[in-house]
Amino acid sequence: MSQSNSMTPAAHQGPQTMEHAAVKGRSLWDDARRRLLANRAATISMGLLLALVLLAIFGPFLTPFTYDQINKNDVWAPPLTAGHLMGADSLGRDLLARLLVGLRVSLAIGVVATAVSLVIGVIWGATAGYLGGRIDELMMRFVDILYSLPFIFFVILLMVTFGRNIILIFLAIGAVEWLTMSRIVRGQTLSLKQKEFVEAARAAGLSDQAIITRHIVPNLLGPVVVYVTLTIPAVILAESFLSFLGMGVQEPLTSLGTLISQGAQDMEAAPWLLIFPSVTMVATLMCFNFIGDGLRDAIDPKDR
Amino acid sequence: MFRFLLRRLMVAVPTLFLVVTAAFFMMRAAPGNPFDSDRKLPPEVERSIMAKYGMDRPLGEQYVAYVGNVLQGDLGPSLKYKDKSVAELISEGLPTSAVIGLSALTLACLVGIGLGIIAALRQNQMIDNVTMAIAVLGVCIPTFVTAPLLVLVFAAKLGWLPTAGLNGIRSLILPVAVLALPQIAIISRLTRAGMIEVLRSNYIRTARAKGLSEVRIVLRHGLRAAILPLVSYLGPACAGLLTGSLVIEKIFSLPGLGKSFVIGALQRDYTVVMGVVIVYAGLILLLNLLADIAYALLDPRVKLS
Numbered sequence: 001m002s003q004s005n006s007m008t009p010a011a012h013q014g015p016q017t018m019e020h021a022a023v024k025g026r027s028l029w030d031d032a033r034r035r036l037l038a039n040r041a042a043t044i045s046m047g048l049l050l051a052l053v054l055l056a057i058f059g060p061f062l063t064p065f066t067y068d069q070i071n072k073n074d075v076w077a078p079p080l081t082a083g084h085l086m087g088a089d090s091l092g093r094d095l096l097a098r099l100l101v102g103l104r105v106s107l108a109i110g111v112v113a114t115a116v117s118l119v120i121g122v123i124w125g126a127t128a129g130y131l132g133g134r135i136d137e138l139m140m141r142f143v144d145i146l147y148s149l150p151f152i153f154f155v156i157l158l159m160v161t162f163g164r165n166i167i168l169i170f171l172a173i174g175a176v177e178w179l180t181m182s183r184i185v186r187g188q189t190l191s192l193k194q195k196e197f198v199e200a201a202r203a204a205g206l207s208d209q210a211i212i213t214r215h216i217v218p219n220l221l222g223p224v225v226v227y228v229t230l231t232i233p234a235v236i237l238a239e240s241f242l243s244f245l246g247m248g249v250q251e252p253l254t255s256l257g258t259l260i261s262q263g264a265q266d267m268e269a270a271p272w273l274l275i276f277p278s279v280t281m282v283a284t285l286m287c288f289n290f291i292g293d294g295l296r297d298a299i300d301p302k303d304r
Numbered sequence: 305m306f307r308f309l310l311r312r313l314m315v316a317v318p319t320l321f322l323v324v325t326a327a328f329f330m331m332r333a334a335p336g337n338p339f340d341s342d343r344k345l346p347p348e349v350e351r352s353i354m355a356k357y358g359m360d361r362p363l364g365e366q367y368v369a370y371v372g373n374v375l376q377g378d379l380g381p382s383l384k385y386k387d388k389s390v391a392e393l394i395s396e397g398l399p400t401s402a403v404i405g406l407s408a409l410t411l412a413c414l415v416g417i418g419l420g421i422i423a424a425l426r427q428n429q430m431i432d433n434v435t436m437a438i439a440v441l442g443v444c445i446p447t448f449v450t451a452p453l454l455v456l457v458f459a460a461k462l463g464w465l466p467t468a469g470l471n472g473i474r475s476l477i478l479p480v481a482v483l484a485l486p487q488i489a490i491i492s493r494l495t496r497a498g499m500i501e502v503l504r505s506n507y508i509r510t511a512r513a514k515g516l517s518e519v520r521i522v523l524r525h526g527l528r529a530a531i532l533p534l535v536s537y538l539g540p541a542c543a544g545l546l547t548g549s550l551v552i553e554k555i556f557s558l559p560g561l562g563k564s565f566v567i568g569a570l571q572r573d574y575t576v577v578m579g580v581v582i583v584y585a586g587l588i589l590l591l592n593l594l595a596d597i598a599y600a601l602l603d604p605r606v607k608l609s
Contacts, residue, residue: 145319147539152547153565153581157327160569161334237446244448244551245566257446264452264555268460278449285444 032222035298042294049287052280056104065094067101068252079272087272089262098254099276103284105255109170109239110232116174117231121181122224126212128182129189140186143179151176152241159247166249173238177231184227188220222299229292233285240281256281312596316589323585324374324578328367331574338383338572357383374582380575384568390579393564398583401560404552405545407480412487412541417531419488420495421522424530427500435492442489447548451482451555468557479556483548487541494537498530505529532603538595542588 036042060067064083071082071092079087079095086095128139158172192198193216201211240257242248249255256277263274339345339353354360358369373380379390419439423432458478459467466475502508503526511521550562557563561580568576 141315145315145322151543152550153584154326154330156566156569157330157334157577160572161330163335233444240446240448241547241551244446245554246570257448260446260449264448267452267456274449274452278445278453281446282441282444282449286440289440289444 032295032298036294039294039297041290042298045287045290045294048283049291052103052284052287053107055100056107059100060097060104063094063097063100065097067093067097067254069093069097076270078270086276087270089270089273090266093252095273095276098259099256099280102254102256102259102277103280105166105249105253106236106239106257106281106284109166109173109255110236112170113174113177113235113239114228114231116171117176117178117181117235118224118228120175121178122185122217122220124178125182125185126189126216126220129186130193130208130212130216132190132193136186140183143182147179152238155238155242156245156247159242166253169239169242169248173235176238177235181224181227181231184223185220188223189216192216192219226292226296226299229288229295233288233292236281236285256284309593312593316593319589320582320585321371324371324582325367327578327581328370328574329363331569331572331577332363332366334572336572338574357381370578374578379579379582382573382576384571384573384576390575393576394561394579394583397559397561397564400558401549401553401562404476404479404483404558404560405542405549407476408483408487408545408548409541411480412484412491413534415484416488416491417495417527417534419492421499421527421530423492423496424499424503425522432496436496439489439493442485445485447482447486448551448555450485451478451552454478454482455555468555475556479552479558482555483545483552486548487544490537490541491534494534495530498533499526502526502530528602532599535595535599535602538598539588539592542591546584546588 065071071088071094074082074084074088074092074094075090077084077088077092079085082088084094084096086099088094089098124139124143128136155172155176158168162168198211198215201215206214236256239248239255240260243255243257244261246261249258251258259277260274260281263270263277267274337354337359339350345353351360358366361369370380379394382388382390382393385393419435423435426432455467455478458465465478468475499522503522508521508526511525516525546562549560550566552558553560553563554566561583564576565580565584567573568580
C-alpha cells in the first residue's frame, strides 16, 4: 500500500488531528506497517523470503550446470566435489541447479494456485455475504458440503484423469483451497455491508455488482492479505504431497516436494539429497508462516 | 436433537451421492483401463474380459448398475486382484488405517491440548516461546521429511523401532508419531489462543474469587470454553490425517486403505478406488457430525435445531 493511498480522509478528520493540525494523521495502514516492522520474526522472514524469491528467479541462470544435465562421472558426488556445491544425484545432476529450479516451481505453484483460490474465494464469499438471505444460505451450505469431502482424493483423481500437467496442478490445488477464503470474506462482507459508505453507494444508485467490486472487495484487503500469506505455504505443501505420491511435477522438471521424495529414497547413500531440499522447503514455509502471523497481529491487533 | 440428526442426514446422503458420481465419472474419464498391461492382450480376450465386468455397456448404464449395487451393499469385485472383492480389500485395510488414524488423533489432542494449556498459563515466558516455536516448526515440516529422518535415527541408527511394515505395536509408534506431529502443532496453538482469551473472562475471575483451586479453574471452567475452536477444527484435522495417512502408509509400507487408493488410482482399479472413496467420505461426514454434537454439548448456547 503506497503512502498516498493510505491517507484516508477519516484519519484527517479524527479529533486528535483537529487539535494538533500540524501532526500528520496515522492511518490503519501506517499503524499496521509500524507494528509489522517491529515484529522481528516477520521482518527477518521477509528479508529471507525476498532472497529466496530472487534466487528462484535468477539463480537457475547462474549455476554452472543446468537442472537436467546428466553427468556420468559425477554420480552421487558429495557436496563441494567436482564443482557441485551441493553434490549431485543418482544421475550426476547438480543438486544446486535442481534445487533452484525446484524452488522456482514450488513458489510458482504456491503463488498461482493461491491466486486461483483468491479469485474464486473472494467472489464467492463477497457475493454470498452481500446478497445474504436464501442465496447466502445456499452458497455457504455448498461450501460446507465441499469442506467435508476428502479433497486430496479428487486432486489425485484429477491428476490420474488428465495426466500430470503443471497447469492442472495449479488449478486443482487452487480449486481446493478457496473454501476457507470464501468463509473469511463472507464474514467480513456481512459486517461491511452495514457500514454507511455502502448505504451511501446504494443511495447513489450503484448496482450490486459495482458496490461489491468497488466498495466491498477493496475493504476486505486486510484479512485477505493475511490469509493469502497462510495459503501459499499450504499450497506448496499440497503440491509436495502430490509429488511425493508420484503425481506431481514430471521429470526432469522438479519441485521441492519431488526433490525431497527422491532424497528420502536415497537417504542413506546420499543424505545431502534429502537435507538441502528439506531445509529449503522448511525455511520457505516458515517465512510465509511468520509473515502471515506478523501481518495478522499488525492488521488485526485485537487478536493478539 | 433428533430433528438435527435427521436434517444432517438429509444433507449427508446427497453429499455422498455427489461424491460417488464425481469419482465414478472422473475415474472413467482417465485414459487406460484396468486390463492394460505390458503384454498386449488379443482383442477378443480383452473384449470378453470387458464383457465379464459389464464394461462393454454404455457408461450411463454402468453407472446406474454400480449405484444400484452399492445401495445393496455390494461394492463389486476388484478388477486387479483376482478373486478378491472390494469389500474384502477394505476390511483388510481399514483396521490398520483406523488404528493409526485414531491413535494419531488421540495423541495429537492429548499432547496438543496439554502443551497449549501450559503455554497459555506461562504466556510470553520461556516455555511458551519454546512450545510455540516448536509448533511453527511442526506445521512447516512435512510428514515426508519427518518420517525418513525419524526412521534414520530411531530405526536405522539406534535400532529401537522397526523401519517399516506392520509387525506388532512397536511398528506403529513411528507412523502414529509422524502423523500426529503437525496436528499437535495446530492443536496446541488453537488451545493456547482459546485459553488465553478465556482466562481473561469474567466468569474465570468469579471462579478465582470463589477460591477454587487453580487446577479446577483451568481444567474444568477454562478448558471447556477454550477448546471450542478446537472442536470445530476436528473436521479439517481428520481430513489432514487422511492426507497424511496416504503418505505414511507409503513410507512405512503399511497395508492400509490409503495405499489401496493410490495404487488403485494408478492402476485404474475402478471399483477399489470407488470403494475407498465411499468409505472415506462416509467417515468424514460422520466425524463432522460428531464434532457438531460435541460442540453443542460443550457450549450450551448452541442449540441443535
